[in-house]
Amino acid sequence: MKKKLPWILISPTLAMITIFFIAAVIITIPLAFTNMGLSFKWTFNGIQNFESFMRDPLIPTVIINTFIFVALTLTLFNFGMALLLSLLTTSINDKWGNFFRTIWMLPRITPSVVFGLLWLWIFDPGSDGLLNILLRFIGIGQQDIFHHAPMVLIVLANGYVGASMGMMIFSSAIKSIPIEYYRAASVDGAGWFYTTRRITLPLIKWHLLFITTYETLSLFTSYEYIYIITNGGPVNMTNVWALYTYQTAFSNFSFGYAAALSLVLVAVGIVTGFIYLKGINIQTNTKNIEL
Amino acid sequence: MAKTGELNFFNKHSKGIFNFFAYMILIIVTIPIIIAYLWLIMRSFSTDMNGFIPVGLTLANWSFLWKSNSNIGLPNIWIITLNTLLLAIGVAAINLFLASISGFAFSRFNFKGNKSLLLLLLLLHAFPTIALMVSIFYILNAIHLLNTLWGVILLTSSMDLPWDIWIIKGFYDSIPAELEWAGVVDGYSRIAVWWKVLIPNIKHGLFVIGIFEFLAGWSQFIFVTTFIFNNSYWTLSQYVYTALGDYRFANYGLLTAISVWYIIPVALLFAVAGKYLTQMSLGGVKG
Amino acid sequence: MSTIKLEKVTKSFGKVLAMNDINMIVNNGEFMVLLGPSGCGKTTTLLTLAGIYKPTSGNIYFDEQIVNNLPSKYRKIGMVFQNYALYPHMTIFENIAFPLRAMKIPNKDIDKKVRAIAFNLGIDTLLDRKPSQISGGQQQRVAIARALIKEPSILLFDEPLSNLDANLRVSTRAEIKRLQSTLKITTVYVTHDQSEAMVLGDKIAIFNNGYIVQLGTPNEVYNHPQNIFVAGFLGNPPMNLIYEIEIYSDNGQLYITKDKKNLLKIKVPNNLQEIKRDKVVFGFRPEDCKISAEEESGITGEVYVIEKLGRENLVTVKISDTFVKLFSDKTNIKENQIVTLSIDLSKIHLFDQQTGESIL
Numbered sequence: 001m002k003k004k005l006p007w008i009l010i011s012p013t014l015a016m017i018t019i020f021f022i023a024a025v026i027i028t029i030p031l032a033f034t035n036m037g038l039s040f041k042w043t044f045n046g047i048q049n050f051e052s053f054m055r056d057p058l059i060p061t062v063i064i065n066t067f068i069f070v071a072l073t074l075t076l077f078n079f080g081m082a083l084l085l086s087l088l089t090t091s092i093n094d095k096w097g098n099f100f101r102t103i104w105m106l107p108r109i110t111p112s113v114v115f116g117l118l119w120l121w122i123f124d125p126g127s128d129g130l131l132n133i134l135l136r137f138i139g140i141g142q143q144d145i146f147h148h149a150p151m152v153l154i155v156l157a158n159g160y161v162g163a164s165m166g167m168m169i170f171s172s173a174i175k176s177i178p179i180e181y182y183r184a185a186s187v188d189g190a191g192w193f194y195t196t197r198r199i200t201l202p203l204i205k206w207h208l209l210f211i212t213t214y215e216t217l218s219l220f221t222s223y224e225y226i227y228i229i230t231n232g233g234p235v236n237m238t239n240v241w242a243l244y245t246y247q248t249a250f251s252n253f254s255f256g257y258a259a260a261l262s263l264v265l266v267a268v269g270i271v272t273g274f275i276y277l278k279g280i281n282i283q284t285n286t287k288n289i290e291l
Numbered sequence: 292m293a294k295t296g297e298l299n300f301f302n303k304h305s306k307g308i309f310n311f312f313a314y315m316i317l318i319i320v321t322i323p324i325i326i327a328y329l330w331l332i333m334r335s336f337s338t339d340m341n342g343f344i345p346v347g348l349t350l351a352n353w354s355f356l357w358k359s360n361s362n363i364g365l366p367n368i369w370i371i372t373l374n375t376l377l378l379a380i381g382v383a384a385i386n387l388f389l390a391s392i393s394g395f396a397f398s399r400f401n402f403k404g405n406k407s408l409l410l411l412l413l414l415l416h417a418f419p420t421i422a423l424m425v426s427i428f429y430i431l432n433a434i435h436l437l438n439t440l441w442g443v444i445l446l447t448s449s450m451d452l453p454w455d456i457w458i459i460k461g462f463y464d465s466i467p468a469e470l471e472w473a474g475v476v477d478g479y480s481r482i483a484v485w486w487k488v489l490i491p492n493i494k495h496g497l498f499v500i501g502i503f504e505f506l507a508g509w510s511q512f513i514f515v516t517t518f519i520f521n522n523s524y525w526t527l528s529q530y531v532y533t534a535l536g537d538y539r540f541a542n543y544g545l546l547t548a549i550s551v552w553y554i555i556p557v558a559l560l561f562a563v564a565g566k567y568l569t570q571m572s573l574g575g576v577k578g
Numbered sequence: 579m580s581t582i583k584l585e586k587v588t589k590s591f592g593k594v595l596a597m598n599d600i601n602m603i604v605n606n607g608e609f610m611v612l613l614g615p616s617g618c619g620k621t622t623t624l625l626t627l628a629g630i631y632k633p634t635s636g637n638i639y640f641d642e643q644i645v646n647n648l649p650s651k652y653r654k655i656g657m658v659f660q661n662y663a664l665y666p667h668m669t670i671f672e673n674i675a676f677p678l679r680a681m682k683i684p685n686k687d688i689d690k691k692v693r694a695i696a697f698n699l700g701i702d703t704l705l706d707r708k709p710s711q712i713s714g715g716q717q718q719r720v721a722i723a724r725a726l727i728k729e730p731s732i733l734l735f736d737e738p739l740s741n742l743d744a745n746l747r748v749s750t751r752a753e754i755k756r757l758q759s760t761l762k763i764t765t766v767y768v769t770h771d772q773s774e775a776m777v778l779g780d781k782i783a784i785f786n787n788g789y790i791v792q793l794g795t796p797n798e799v800y801n802h803p804q805n806i807f808v809a810g811f812l813g814n815p816p817m818n819l820i821y822e823i824e825i826y827s828d829n830g831q832l833y834i835t836k837d838k839k840n841l842l843k844i845k846v847p848n849n850l851q852e853i854k855r856d857k858v859v860f861g862f863r864p865e866d867c868k869i870s871a872e873e874e875s876g877i878t879g880e881v882y883v884i885e886k887l888g889r890e891n892l893v894t895v896k897i898s899d900t901f902v903k904l905f906s907d908k909t910n911i912k913e914n915q916i917v918t919l920s921i922d923l924s925k926i927h928l929f930d931q932q933t934g935e936s937i938l
Contacts, residue, residue, distance in 0.1 A: 016448065021415055025422075111510035172569075194680055272419065273417045
C-alpha cells in the first residue's frame with residue numbers, strides 16, 4: 001500500500017493528461033489519413049489529405065501570412081517591446097518601473113474577447129475609433145486599417161498581450177544583476193547605452209535567446225485573438241496556419257484534413273516543449289551571475 | 292574626457308535627460324492601454340461619446356441585467372454568468388485539489404518515473420492546444436462530454452494542471468521534511484500530517500493557483516466556442532463574442548457594458564493585487 | 579591630484595539619516611580612512627563622493643569646485659568596490675580596458691596602457707582569463723588596475739580587503755600603502771577594521787551613527803581619543819574601561835576610587851585638580867599596564883584567565899566586578915592568583931560617564 005500511495009495520488013492527474021494530451025496527440029496521426037466529418041466515421045482515404053494540401057490554393061497565402069505575422073509581432077513586440085520595456089523600466093525609479101510593468105500585465109489577464117473588442121474599437125473604421133479620433137484631431141482624415149491593412153491590427157493586438165512575458169523575464173533577469181557592476185561602470189565613465197550594450201545585454205543573453213525561440217514558436221501557434229478580431233479576413237488577409245487549421249476543422253468540419261494540418265502544429269509543439277525545458281534549466285542554473 | 296570646466300548642459304544633466312526620454316517613450320507606448328480601458332468603462336455608462344467626451348450619462352446600456360430575454364437577442368445574462376462561475380470555480384477546485392495531492396506525491400515520494408513525469412509536465416505546459424483541437428473534439432464526443440460544461444471544465448483543468456503541479460511542488464519542496472517527521476512522531480497519520488502541517492504552509496501557493504485558475508475558467512473562450520453549441524451552456528465569453536458580432540458598429544454602449552460586467556473579477560484582482568502580478572506569473576515559487 | 583572638502587553634508591534616505599552634518603578635508607595626496615562599525619555612514623559618504631548618491635544638503639568640493647551635481651564619470655575618480663565588481667563575462671584585459679573604451683580612446687593606446695598597468699601590478703600573465711578563473715587576491719589587483727587606468731585624481735576604496743583571508747589581507751594592505759605613497763593620489767578608504775585604519779591612514783575619520791566622532795592622525799585618535807566610543811573602537815584588544823569611578827581628594831592628592839567600600843586607590847597627576855564630576859569612566863590600554871612585583875602598590879585583582887599568544891600572554895584580571903585585560907610575559911602567574919597591577923599614569927584616560935567625553 002505504501003509503495004502505491006504516490007501512484008494513487010497522481011492517478012487522476014495521469015488520467016487527465018493521458019486523455020487530453022497523450023491520446024489527443026496519438027489520435028491526430030490516424031485522423032490525418034481519414035476524411036472524418038461530423039459523423040465521426042473513420043473513413044480512411046490514404047494520402048488524399050496531403051494531396052489536397054498540395055493543391056489547396058489558400059496554403060501559400062496562409063504560409064506567407066504566418067511568416068509575416070510571426071516576424072513582425074516577434075521583432076516589434078514579443079521581443080522588441082519586451083526588451084525596450086524591461087530596459088527602460090529598470091533604469092528609472094523602481095516605483096514607476098513597477099507601475100509601467102503592471103499596466104502591461106493588464107492585457108494578459110483580460111479575457112480575450114474583451115481585449116479583442118478594445119482593438120476593434122481602436123481601429124474602428126468609422127468615426128468612433130480611437131485611431132480615427134486622433135487622426136481627425138491632427139488633421140489627417142479617417143483611415144480604414146481594418147479593411148486595408150488588417151495585419152497591422154492583429155500584430156498590435158497580439159503584441160500588446162505578448163510583450164508581457166518577455167518583459168517579465170528580462171526585467172527579472174536584469175534586476176538580478178548586482179548593482180555594483182552599474183556603479184563601477186558609472187564611475188568608469190560609461191553612459192547608459194554603452195553600459196546596456198556591454199554589461200546588461202551580455203549578462204542576459206540566455207534569457208534573450210530563450211524568449212526569441214519560445215515566442216517564435218508560440219506565435220506560430222497563435223490564433224485566438226486573430227479569430228476574435230478578423231477571423232482571418234478580410235478575404236484571408238490575416239489567415240495564419242493555426243487559424244486555418246481551426247477553420248478547416250470547425251467551420252468546414254473537415255476533421256481529416258485539419259488533422260493533417262495539425263501535424264505541423266504537433267511537431268512545433270514538441271519542439272516548443274523541449275526549448276521550454278532547456279530554458280527553465282538555464283534559468284535555474286544561471287541564478288548566480290558571479291561577482 | 293571633458294575637463295570639469297568644459298562640461299556642457301547635456302553632460303551635467305545626463306541623468307535627467309535620460310529620464311525624460313525614458314518616461315516619454317514609456318508613456319507613449321503604454322498610454323493606448325490606459326486609454327482603452329478607461330474608454331471601456333466610460334462608454335458603458337454613456338449614451339454616446341463625442342471623441343472622448345461622454346454626451347450623456349446613463350444606465351440604459353446595463354439594462355441587459357434586469358430585462359430578461361431582452362430584445363437584444365441574447366440569452367439571459369444571469370444564467371450565462373452562473374455558467375461562467377461554475378466553469379471558473381470548477382476549474383479552480385479541481386486544480387487546487389489535484390495539484391495539492393500530485394505536488395505532494397512528486398515532492399515527497401521517490402517513485403520510479405518521478406523525474407521523467409515532471410519533465411513531461413513541463414513539456415506539456417508549453418505545448419500549444421491548437422495542435423490537439425481536432426483530436427480533442429473527437430475524444431470529447433467519444434466520452435460524451437461534447438457540448439457540456441463539464442467537458443470544458445475538465446479540458447481547461449487539464450491544460451493548466453502541469454504548471455500548477457510544478458508550482459505547488461515547489462512550495463512543498465521548500466518545507467523541510469522535519470516538520471512532517473515531527474508530526475508523525477507525535478502520532479499523526481501521513482494524511483493527517485499532510486492536512487494539518489503541509490497544507491497550511493503552502494497556503495500562498497494554493498491561493499495563487501486558486502486565483503489564476505478561477506480566472507482561467509472565467510476567461511475561457513476558445514473551448515466554449517468550439518465545444519459548446521447549446522446557448523444555454525454558454526459562458527460570458529461567448530456572450531460577449533456574439534454581441535460583438537451582432538452589435539459591433541451599432542451599439543458600443545451595450546458592448547462595453549457587457550464587457551465591463553464580464554471583467555469585474557479581473558478588475559478586482561488587478562485593483563487588489565496588481566503589484567504582485569509579475570511575481571505571481573513568474574512561477575510563484577517566491578510566493 | 580585633488581583636494582576634497584565636505585562641508586555640512588547630510589544625506590537622508592526617506593526618514594533615515596545616513597550622513598549627519600559631515601565636515602571633512604582631505605589634502606592633496608593624503609590617505610584618509612573612514613572608519614566605523616557597519617551602518618555608521620562611512621560607505622554612504624564614499625558613495626556620495628563618487629557621485630552615486632547626491633547629498634541632501636551641504637556641499638562637496640573637489641579642488642575648490644562644487645561637484646554636488648556632477649555625474650560620476652566627470653569626477654576623475656577611480657573606485658575599488660568591496661566585491662571588486664569585475665564584469666564576469668569579459669576577460670581581465672577587457673575589464674581593465676573598460677574605462678578607456680568608454681572614453682573612446684584608440685585601440686593601440688588602450689593596449690599599451692592596459693599591459694603597462696597590468697605589469698606594474700603583477701597581473702600581466704592573467705590578461706586572457708575571466709574573473710572566475712583567478713584568485714581573490716588577483717581579482718583585487720585587477721579591480722585596482724581598472725581604477726587606476728584612467729589616471730584618476732582621487733582614488734576611492736570600499737572595504738577592499740574584507741573578502742580576503744587573513745594573511746592575504748596583511749600583505750595586500752602593505753601593497754596598497756606602498757602604491758598610494760608612490761603614486762601620491764588623494765585617497766579615501768572605507769573600512770571597519772581598526773588595524774587597517776591605523777596602518778594605512780594619514781588621517782582617520784571615525785564614524786558612528788552618521789556623525790564623524792573624531793578626525794585626526796592615527797596617533798591622535800589612538801592616544802587622545804575624544805570619547806569613549808573612539809577609545810573603545812581603536813586598539814586590539816580594546817581599551818579597558820572601568821565605570822562608576824569617582825574622583826576623591828585626600829591630602830592635596832587626587833585619587834580614583836570605585837565603590838567607596840572597595841577603594842581602588844591610585845594617585846592621579848595634579849593637573850586634574852579642577853575636575854569634579856559625579857561619575858567618570860577610567861580607561862587604560864592593555865599595553866600600558868603590567869603585573870607589578872609584589873611589593874609595589876596599585877590596583878589589586880584576581881587573575882581570571884591566561885591566554886597564551888605565543889610571543890606574550892593576554893591576562894584577564896577581575897577587579898571588583900569588572901574584567902580588564904593586559905599583557906604580561908611573566909610565566910609564574912596562575913589562575914585565581916591575586917595580583918597587583920601597575921598602570922602607566924601618563925597614559926590613563928578619564929571620560930565623563932554621562933556624555934562619554936574625554937576629561938583627561
